[in-house]
Amino acid sequence: MNLIIDAGNTRIKLAVFQKNNMVYNETITLNAFQEGIKFVFEKYPRINAAIVSSVGFLTKSHEDILQLYCKVHKLSYKSNLPFKNSYATPQTLGVDRIALVAAAYYNKPHSNTLVIDTGSCITFDIINDFDEYLGGAISPGIQMRYTAMHEQTSRLPLLKREEVLDYIGNSTENSMHSGVIYGVANEIDAAIDMYKSRFKDLTVILTGGDAQFLSERLKNTIFADSKFLLKGLNHLLEYNKF
Numbered sequence: 055m056n057l058i059i060d061a062g063n064t065r066i067k068l069a070v071f072q073k074n075n076m077v078y079n080e081t082i083t084l085n086a087f088q089e090g091i092k093f094v095f096e097k098y099p100r101i102n103a104a105i106v107s108s109v110g111f112l113t114k115s116h117e118d119i120l121q122l123y124c125k126v127h128k129l130s131y132k133s134n135l136p137f138k139n140s141y142a143t144p145q146t147l148g149v150d151r152i153a154l155v156a157a158a159y160y161n162k163p164h165s166n167t168l169v170i171d172t173g174s175c176i177t178f179d180i181i182n183d184f185d186e187y188l189g190g191a192i193s194p195g196i197q198m199r200y201t202a203m204h205e206q207t208s209r210l211p212l213l214k215r216e217e218v219l220d221y222i223g224n225s226t227e228n229s230m231h232s233g234v235i236y237g238v239a240n241e242i243d244a245a246i247d248m249y250k251s252r253f254k255d256l257t258v259i260l261t262g263g264d265a266q267f268l269s270e271r272l273k274n275t276i277f278a279d280s281k282f283l284l285k286g287l288n289h290l291l292e293y294n295k296f
Contacts, residue, residue, distance in 0.1 A: 055070055055071065055072050055077075055098055055100045055101045055102065056070070056071045056101065056103055056104065056105070056288055056291050056292070057069075057070055057094060057095075057098075057101045057103070057104035057105075057124065058070070058071065058104070058105055058107075058284050058287045058288055058291070059104060059105065059106045059107065059108075059112075059120070060107050060150070060153075060283060060284060060287060061106070061107065061108040061109065061110050061111065061112035062109060062110050062150070062173065062174070064110070064174065065081050065082070065083060066081070066082050066083070066084060066087060066090075066110075066112070067079070067080070067081050067284065068080045068081075068082060068090060068091075068094060069281075069284045069287075069288075070094060070098050070101065071288045074285075074288070076281060076284065076285070076288075077098070078094065078097070078098065079281070079284070080094075084111055084112075084116075087112075087116050087119070088116075088119055091119060091120060091123065095123045095124075101123070101124055102124055102125070103124055103125050103126075103127070103291060103295065104120055104123075104124050104125070104126045104127070104291070105126070105127045105128075105129055105287050105288075105290060105291035105294075106120065106126060106127070106128045106129065107129045107149045107150060107153055107283075107287055108128075108149065109148050109149060109150050127290075127291055127294050129149045129152065129153065129287070129290060130149060131144040131145055131147055131149075131152070133152070133290065133294055134293055134294050135152070135156065135290075135293070136156060136159055136160070136185075136289070136293055137155060137156070137159045137181060137185045137186065137187050138184075138185060138186045138187065139152075139187050140186050140187060140188055140189070141187060141188075141189050142189075148177075150171070150173075150177075150283060151171075151177055151179050151190075152286075152290070153283050153286035153287045153290060154169045154171055154177075154179055154261065154282060154283055154286055155169065155179050155181050155187045155286070156286040156287075156289050156290050156293075157169070157259075157282045157283065157285045157286025157289065158179070158181050158257075158259060158286075159181060159185060159289075160285075160286070160289045161257075161259070161282075161285075162257055163185065164183055164184075164185060165183050165255065165257055166180070166181075166182050166183050166253035166254060166255060166256045166257065167180070167181050167256070167257045167258075167259065168180050168190075168246065168249045168253070168256055168257070168258045168259070169181075169259045169261065169282070170242060170245075170246075170258065170259070170260050170261070170262075170276075171261050171262040171282075171283070172195060172196070172238075172260065172261070172262035172263060172264035172265050172268055173195055173262040173263055173264075174195050174197070174198060175192050175193065175194060175195050175198065176192070176193040176194070176195050176238065176241075176242070176262075177190060177191070177192050177193075178190035178191040178192075178193075178245055178249075180249060180253065182253065183254075191245070193241065195238075195264070196215050196234055196235070196238055196264050197214070197215065199233075199234045199237070199238070200212065200213045200214065200215070200230070200234060203230060203234075210226070210230065211226075211227065211230075213227060213230055213231065215231075215234075215235070215264070215267065216231060218231045218232055218235045218236065220232070221236050235271065236271075238264075238268065239268060239271040239272055242260075242268065242272060242274075243272055243273050243274055246258055246272075246274040246276070247274070257277070258274060258275070258276045258277065259276065259277050259278075259279060259282060260272075260276045260277070260278045260279075261278070261279050261280055261281075261282035261283060262280070262283075263280070265278045265279070265280050266278055266280065
């Protein structure tokens with residue numbers, strides 16, 4: 055069994071896989087890391103390997119705790135990858151994006167696939183039908199846009215995502231919601247159209263915390279999978295088994 059640890063910018067996701075089947079999935083805070091790891095190994099004592107993907111605040115001391123229980127692979131640009139990485143600066147490529155591309159490769163190898171991750175930032179990553187990762191784009195996520203409007207103006211409130219009934223906002227708050235939600239949806243649709251014009255038979259996968267919310271607002275047909283990154287990490291752990 056494999057333990058998957060995805061440490062993002064705001065929280066830590068834990069998942070346990072039995073081969074390709076996810077049997078456990080939990081989100082914890084940094085302060086609950088040691089307790090969370092102990093619980094997982096008590097519940098699944100057959101875990102014999104773990105992978106750590108950290109783009110946030112996970113420290114070496116946290117990794118040392120994990121190594122008390124099993125062998126650990128820390129994902130980096132130096133990890134063995136099942137696809138060709140043609141990114142010009144691989145040392146700067148986020149491990150979360152590496153995992154998403156791996157998931158795309160295993161989901162549909164030898165095909166053009168665009169992965170859109172709607173987390174703190176929105177990332178676009180393309181792997182072509184030659185199994186070559188080309189790169190993509192990074193854009194502010196939904197909550198980041200709300201935060202930017204609040205922090206970089208003197209009067210706009212700090213809002214959180216909610217349903218938008220009309221793209222014409224009849225109040226300041228409704229106008230902000232419209233600008234953020236429809237702005238993101240239109241941006242994603244426009245990006246998909248650009249990629250479709252260049253890549254034949256393009257598969258589009260939407261993932262991340264806002265995936266389900268946004269999928270209902272896109273005109274393009276997409277496949278939404280909020281667990282896509284965790285699946286990619288599991289594949290990479292298998293590919294890098296000691």
